[in-house]
Amino acid sequence: xxxxxxxxxxxxxxxxxxxxxxxxxxxxxxxxxxxxxxxxxxxxxxxxxxxxxxxxxxxxxxxxxxxxxxxxxxxxxxxxxxxxxxxxxxxxxxxxxxxxxxxxxxxxxxxxxxxxxxxxxxxxxxxxxxxxxxxxxxxxxxxxxxxxxxxxxxxxxxxxxxxxxxxxxxxxxxxxxxxxxxxxxxxxxxxxxxxxxxxxxxxxxxxxxxxxxxxxxxxxxxxxxxxxxxxxxxxxxxxxxxxxxxxxxxxxxxxxxxx
Amino acid sequence: xxxxxxxxxxxxxxxxxxxxxxxxxxxxxxxxxxxxxxxxxxxxxxxxxxxxxxxxxxxxxxxxxxxxxxxxxxxxxxxxxxxxxxxxxxxxxxxxxxxxxxxxxxxxxxxxxxxxxxxxxxxxxxxxxxxxxxxxxxxxxxxxxxxxxxxxxxxxxxxxxxxxxxxxxxxxxxxxxxxxxxxxxxxxxxxxxxxxxxxxxxxxxxxxxxxxxxxxxxxxxxxxxxxxxxxxxxxxxxxxxxxxxxxxxxxxxxxxxxxxxxxxxxxxxxxxxxxxxxxxxxxxxxxxxxxxxxxxxxxxxxxxxxxxxxxxxxx
Ligand SMILES: Nc1ncnc2c1ncn2[C@@H]1O[C@H](COP(=O)(O)OP(=O)(O)OP(=O)(O)O)[C@@H](O)[C@H]1O
Ligand SMILES: [Mg+2]
Numbered sequence: 001x002x003x004x005x006x007x008x009x010x011x012x013x014x015x016x017x018x019x020x021x022x023x024x025x026x027x028x029x030x031x032x033x034x035x036x037x038x039x040x041x042x043x044x045x046x047x048x049x050x051x052x053x054x055x056x057x058x059x060x061x062x063x064x065x066x067x068x069x070x071x072x073x074x075x076x077x078x079x080x081x082x083x084x085x086x087x088x089x090x091x092x093x094x095x096x097x098x099x100x101x102x103x104x105x106x107x108x109x110x111x112x113x114x115x116x117x118x119x120x121x122x123x124x125x126x127x128x129x130x131x132x133x134x135x136x137x138x139x140x141x142x143x144x145x146x147x148x149x150x151x152x153x154x155x156x157x158x159x160x161x162x163x164x165x166x167x168x169x170x171x172x173x174x175x176x177x178x179x180x181x182x183x184x185x186x187x188x189x190x191x192x193x194x195x196x197x198x199x200x201x202x203x204x205x206x207x208x209x210x211x212x213x214x215x216x217x218x219x220x221x222x223x224x225x226x227x228x229x230x231x232x233x234x235x236x237x238x239x240x241x242x243x244x245x246x247x248x249x250x251x252x253x254x255x256x257x258x259x
Numbered sequence: 260x261x262x263x264x265x266x267x268x269x270x271x272x273x274x275x276x277x278x279x280x281x282x283x284x285x286x287x288x289x290x291x292x293x294x295x296x297x298x299x300x301x302x303x304x305x306x307x308x309x310x311x312x313x314x315x316x317x318x319x320x321x322x323x324x325x326x327x328x329x330x331x332x333x334x335x336x337x338x339x340x341x342x343x344x345x346x347x348x349x350x351x352x353x354x355x356x357x358x359x360x361x362x363x364x365x366x367x368x369x370x371x372x373x374x375x376x377x378x379x380x381x382x383x384x385x386x387x388x389x390x391x392x393x394x395x396x397x398x399x400x401x402x403x404x405x406x407x408x409x410x411x412x413x414x415x416x417x418x419x420x421x422x423x424x425x426x427x428x429x430x431x432x433x434x435x436x437x438x439x440x441x442x443x444x445x446x447x448x449x450x451x452x453x454x455x456x457x458x459x460x461x462x463x464x465x466x467x468x469x470x471x472x473x474x475x476x477x478x479x480x481x482x483x484x485x486x487x488x489x490x491x492x493x494x495x496x497x498x499x500x501x502x503x504x505x506x507x508x509x510x511x512x513x514x515x516x517x518x519x520x521x522x523x524x525x526x527x528x529x530x531x532x533x534x535x536x537x538x539x540x541x542x543x544x545x546x547x548x549x550x551x552x553x554x555x556x557x558x559x560x561x562x563x564x565x566x567x568x569x570x571x572x573x574x
Contacts, residue, residue: 096335252272
């Protein structure tokens, strides 16, 4: 059942995307242009020398942020629209819980967002002839970062189901996340470092940052990787539990739909 | 028993701290292949009850069992046995075609794609929509959208179908098509159907049983035919020479009179001698005709719901 449901989500997402190719194209174009801007900017500032390193850090950070944006979009605006249209309640009536379906939706969306980002990146690389070296090691913290975005997706879904119209909140959240993802909290000293552990994807970004500057060995590497796992679990779990609570509250208030 | 609704109750808590007792105490059962019309005035608690059965609203008390299994707790299996089309006009993904919608709803309910397509095409054909299978839903008429929503709710072959105001806002032709499908589902496929409606002719035409709700409680429950026949003996029809005045009108509607034209009405009498009371009410207007009549569901409805028409059903 999970499998047919995941297929259904993937197919629905793809069909809706392809039905309006201009939207898809403009989205891909914006991502491409931003990546291109990052390339130009960094090669201008660095004069080409440390390009490979700083650059991939920025790109990885930006990629992670766009994935989180995707999660916000789908779990925020997407759900709020479906609540108004009535499809949310229709989806709810069936053998799978809404929470399970949301997990599948997050996965489906992540997959497409990843694909889109990868394609934009590839295009830039081909066009500019630049090379960026991603090490295989970067994949681990990146995936742990994606896990965080699923958790954030659930949290956004929780807020949306509770208040329905959450536009300002979502707008704000986008930039808050950009700030959190791009700030090197792991470089903080002393007890303040604790912030890096709990900030969404904090340790993940720390590890990525170090890997990107070419330090495949850095102080506390194992510890930060472990903390990245903890961080990923923490956010996913928090989102999952929060959504469960909110769903019951909405059922109790009779406000799953548009009342 | 296919569906057992067992003393369900629901109070909504309002933002200001007050409470709305939307459903006080509702019980009924439904067997396969039967159609139950769930009637009641605005705010009687019909939608709330439907949503409690579908697990969308949490009940405060009572229980709902589907094929003997409670929907409470790990009730997803039980809820998987039902399909529902809820109030509202847009229960579909507007950017998708009817078939894509059906496939999607099938998928999230565990139906493999090939079977979903096959069954989806069959359902669309039965609704006369096979020609529209490839158009996006947003370009279909309201009636067609409603039919597609029903098909989407049926694709996993549920044993129970809940329909909240399925013919609301549809023209006669579209409403007829929906009614035909509902009847077919019950008769040919043995689906048990609960539907709410404000259109008494729809309820009378389709339903085997009626449950009449008022202020969150059941005031009448019976076979549609029996309800109308039993009360038929007390049903009278009056035809007047001219239209009654404000005051007379108020008295008559207070008794549950249902006007089918400005100068003629039907009502149910509690006792035969109330006939003379009605005559006093309309005095001095001339009476062109007065006599017994067969009751229709609308008259029955008015009798139980009309303002204070019946002392027994006062809360
Ligand atoms: N989510 C909610 N929160 C608070 N009150 C609600 C909610 N949903 C319904 N109500 C109230 O509960 C009562 C019953 O509403 P319900 O929608 O069940 O009635 P209904 O019989 O379906 O009416 P209608 O014929 O108008 O559709 C009404 O007074 C309504 O205002
Ligand atoms: Mg209603």
